[in-house]
Amino acid sequence: MRALFSSLTTRGRSFMAAGGAAMVCGLAIPEPDLIRVGALLVILPLVSTLTAGRSRYRLSCSRTLDPPRVPAGQFTVVKARVENVSRLRTGVLLAEDVTPYSLGSRPRFVLDEIEPGGHRELTYQIHPDTRGKFTIGPLRVRVADSFGLVEISRSFSTTSTLVVTPRIVPLPRATASSSWLGEGDGGMRTISAIGEDDAAPRLYQDGDGLRRVHWKSTARYGQLMVRREEHQWRNSASVFLDTRRSAHAGRGPSATFEFAVSAAASIGAHLSGEGFRARLITEAGEIAPRGTFQDTLLDMLAVISPSSHASLGSGTSALASAGGQLIAVVGRLSADDASQLAASRRGNAPAMALLLAVSEWWATDSVPQEEARTAEVLAAAGWRVAVVTASTPLASVWQQLHRPADRPLPIGGFDSSRHPGGGSN
Secondary structure, eight states, rough: HHHHHHTTTHHHHHHHHHHHHHHHHHHHTTTTTHHHHHHHHHHHHHHHHHHHOOOOOEEEEEEEEEEEEEETSSSSSEEEEEEESSSSSOOOEEEEOOOOOGGOOEEEEEEEEOOOTOOEEEEEEEOOOOOOOEEOOOOOEEEEOOOOOBEEEEOOOOEEEEEOOOOOOOOOEEEEEEETOOOOOOOOGGGGGOOEEEEEEEEEOOOOOOOGBHHHHHHHHHHHHEEEOOEEOEEEEEEEEEOOGGOOOOOOOGGGGHHHHHHHHHHHHHHHHHHHHEEEEETTEEEOOOSSHHHHHHHHHHHOOOOOOOHHHHHHHHHHHHOOOEEEEEEEEHHHHHHHHTOOTTTTTEEEEEEOOOGGTOOOOOHHHHHHHHHHHHTTOOOEEEEOTTTTOHHHHHHHHHHOOOOOOTTTTTOOGSSTTTTTO
């Protein structure tokens, strides 16, 4: 009985209430015709409920997202296909796709009768403003009778996952001076050509050709070794993201943490597009790769949240042993934190830091003293530092960090070549 009344619409409940009242009045007067009218009003919703319940339509549902991974602020198109796999023609169907409320209102559709073997396609757009992983679905279908007295809901089990990554800012392809890279030939080369000399034999990796196997080294080490091409450069980089809650300020999309995540995602995507072998490191250590670097980067940054760690120790240790060029996106740093990060640079490896001006995030005219002291520590170790505020365009910062060493960075940048302890700069 409870299931019966739960399937009734407001109109159906009104019919039954009016019918019951008419029957009571008909009995009290007495008036047989009024009793008949009341009985008809009560029986009609009951018959509609039984009819709708016996309509055993067999429906199937499939859904696609195009694309399934999208940066925040961009659109993704959802296509759902409802197919009638039974031998009965359906009635009018009311379809609703379940989506998180953070993605907006749930899309609803009215489907005309679907013939046996036929299908209907539902298409709508989602415009997510916040990063994260969201479950789309399941699709719910409500079967309604012709009088609008009954609605019976049925739900499919199929769901899809939408990954909303941080906002990706396109970055220009920059160049860096050879003196800064420690090459000493006085020329210029693109930053994508930075890497380690690839001259010694190395362990065999999936995909290496057998013609490159170095049999003498294989016999010596007891493992399959391959010959490296002389003068071949292996592009490598490490992106360090400071996710400590204590290093950031603010909440929501305007928080320094969200800016840092977006900056790390943009830099990582740019390096991946340039052919780098890159890795993602936080203060807790290196993020284990899951597939390609770009997939790991975007999937992890889509759901990353501020951590409770207080120290950068594990992260800077991983950064020091990573090799290649270093790009750090950091928030508020203590003197010890700055020293640890500065010491993670090895030799003449290029090192750049985007230092967020957390103490005065909305400042636009000067570098805050707290961040200036941190920048001096990093610059003394050979880092190039750009102090970033809320109004700083990320593409401009990227260009500033790759300016030739004899051209100082503008306001908001800290050029290590102008510092007395700038090392090789």
